[in-house]
Amino acid sequence: MPLNCSISLATKVPHILGQGRRYAPNHFGKTSCFLTYSRNYQNKSLQIVSLSKLNQTQNYTSSIMEEPKSLDLLSGKPEKYSKEIDIAVRAVQMACSLCQKVQDSIISKSNNQVQSKDDNSLVTVADWSVQATVSWILCESLGSRNVSIVAEEDVETLSKTHKAGLLEAVVQTVNECLAEAPRFGLNAPGVALTTSEVLEAISHCNSSGGPIGRFWALDPVDGTLGFVRGDQYAVALALIEEGEVVLGVLGCPNYPMRKEWLNYHHRYHRIISKLTPPTSESWDKGCVIYAGKGSGEAWMQPLLQGNKKLVWPNSARPVRVSSINNPALATFCEPVEKANSSHSFTAGLAHSMGLRMQPLRVYSMVKYAAIARGDAEIFMKFARAGYKEKIWDHAAGAVIIQEAGGVVTDAGGRPLDFSKGMYLDGLDRGIIACAGPVLHDKIVEAVDASWNSSSL
Numbered sequence: 107m108p109l110n111c112s113i114s115l116a117t118k119v120p121h122i123l124g125q126g127r128r129y130a131p132n133h134f135g136k137t138s139c140f141l142t143y144s145r146n147y148q149n150k151s152l153q154i155v156s157l158s159k160l161n162q163t164q165n166y167t168s169s170i171m172e173e174p175k176s177l178d179l180l181s182g183k184p185e186k187y188s189k190e191i192d193i194a195v196r197a198v199q200m201a202c203s204l205c206q207k208v209q210d211s212i213i214s215k216s217n218n219q220v221q222s223k224d225d226n227s228l229v230t231v232a233d234w235s236v237q238a239t240v241s242w243i244l245c246e247s248l249g250s251r252n253v254s255i256v257a258e259e260d261v262e263t264l265s266k267t268h269k270a271g272l273l274e275a276v277v278q279t280v281n282e283c284l285a286e287a288p289r290f291g292l293n294a295p296g297v298a299l300t301t302s303e304v305l306e307a308i309s310h311c312n313s314s315g316g317p318i319g320r321f322w323a324l325d326p327v328d329g330t331l332g333f334v335r336g337d338q339y340a341v342a343l344a345l346i347e348e349g350e351v352v353l354g355v356l357g358c359p360n361y362p363m364r365k366e367w368l369n370y371h372h373r374y375h376r377i378i379s380k381l382t383p384p385t386s387e388s389w390d391k392g393c394v395i396y397a398g399k400g401s402g403e404a405w406m407q408p409l410l411q412g413n414k415k416l417v418w419p420n421s422a423r424p425v426r427v428s429s430i431n432n433p434a435l436a437t438f439c440e441p442v443e444k445a446n447s448s449h450s451f452t453a454g455l456a457h458s459m460g461l462r463m464q465p466l467r468v469y470s471m472v473k474y475a476a477i478a479r480g481d482a483e484i485f486m487k488f489a490r491a492g493y494k495e496k497i498w499d500h501a502a503g504a505v506i507i508q509e510a511g512g513v514v515t516d517a518g519g520r521p522l523d524f525s526k527g528m529y530l531d532g533l534d535r536g537i538i539a540c541a542g543p544v545l546h547d548k549i550v551e552a553v554d555a556s557w558n559s560s561s562l
């Protein structure tokens with residue numbers, strides 16, 4: 107039989123679990139064919155279910171092709187995190203669905219579901235609900251003893267927020283979301299979670315990170331300001347092992363397939379969607395982007411629409427950074443709020459290195475997604491002196507951009523250090539993410555040249 111390991115070099119079988127069908131050009135007996143396969147993570151095997159050649163289907167249900175040394179079929183790299191990626195992507199898909207419902211209700215009712223934390227930052231039912239949901243799913247799927255999570259929200263703030271009905275709203279939102287788990291290929295709880303079980307799931311996220319072992323970093327709703335304004339936000343989940351980010355998943359519910367829509371306020375997108383509602387398969391509304399470290403690939407799949415069931419790989423397609431390295435043609439992204447990053451400093455940098463385009467100001471880690479997708483070339487963030495960047499605001503985005511071919515460092519050109527606890531301690535001045543080294547080197551030089559005269 108012509109099936110042999112050469113399949114691993116030339117046939118793009120997604121490296122993730124599940125079933126699928128793939129076109130294998132000129133591969134089997136020098137004839138193009140379709141390969142139907144299934145794979146699972148328990149025994150890391152790939153089962154070739156059938157090969158259809160010239161409209162003839164040959165069944166191979168009994169032929170199990172062992173993957174020697176568990177190699178990734180696309181890149182030949184160890185496929186170490188496929189189980190975790192599979193679960194994390196499904197959990198983020200669920201979280202995005204939850205967020206879409208809460209955002210719709212916040213916008214349509216202009217109700218008072220938005221609370222202020224002690225540091226005056228905003229938090230909503232969605233932040234706690236996503237945190238509880240993702241925590242519960244990870245614990246359920248991987249075993250709670252194996253799951254350690256660093257996340258943005260805590261139970262104390264939820265209990266301190268004496269808003270009538272807030273906790274009840276969180277419990278209800280979590281249970282409504284978890285009841286949908288089977289649609290995402292995950293287990294739902296046998297019975298609805300009690301209030302104390304929901305609180306337990308939130309407070310399970312009590313890790314403070316560090317250089318040893320494995321933990322997840324979760325930002326349940328990144329860009330809360332964008333979220334409450336009906337604009338861009340992200341659900342960000344990363345796995346960190348021995349201080350290195352080994353996988354990242356970014357759910358971007360309002361980042362549609364078409365790049366140009368990023369330039370408009372989301373209100374515009376809403377109006378257009380109402381005029382031409384997206385079809386269930388459409389890529390018009392929202393995506394999930396993910397990557398495993400060392401794979402050299404980043405993938406994007408559309409958010410699950412309507413009542414559909416998630417069938418892996420859910421139309422996933424690879425994404426790649428832009429090939430533009432001429433500053434005059436490059437677009438740079440930055441935070442919307444100048445309180446979060448100095449717009450005047452980046453404007454000076456842009457001028458000095460010849461960036462001609464207007465900055466693309468976008469809320470949340472959607473900026474990282476934009477670079478990974480090739481929709482923009484540069485992301486810069488220069489917070490005021492004394493602000494400490496948190497790992498959950500950058501971990502997922504950083505690994506995704508790197509695997510999509512880009513570069514992410516601090517402003518001194520050093521890799522971001524995720525091993526120092528919940529903050530990016532030792533960060534040199536700011537964060538720079540680029541599509542490639544040419545633009546990156548130019549920015550690092552420009553920062554050095556203008557830093558001393560800045561007021562940062």
Ligand SMILES: Nc1ncnc2c1ncn2[C@@H]1O[C@H](COP(=O)(O)OS(=O)(=O)O)[C@@H](OP(=O)(O)O)[C@H]1O
Pocket residue numbers: 227258325327328329330331332440441442443444445446447468469470471489490493496499
């Ligand atoms: N003062 C200050 N300086 C720098 N960064 C800050 C600051 N305060 C908060 N944060 C963190 O920034 C996260 C939001 O970043 P964004 O890029 O989305 O900013 S913006 O809303 O577009 O302006 C935001 O994430 P979320 O809290 O998840 O929204 C914060 O973690």
Ligand SMILES: [Mg+2]
Pocket residue numbers: 325327328329498499
């Ligand atoms: Mg955040």
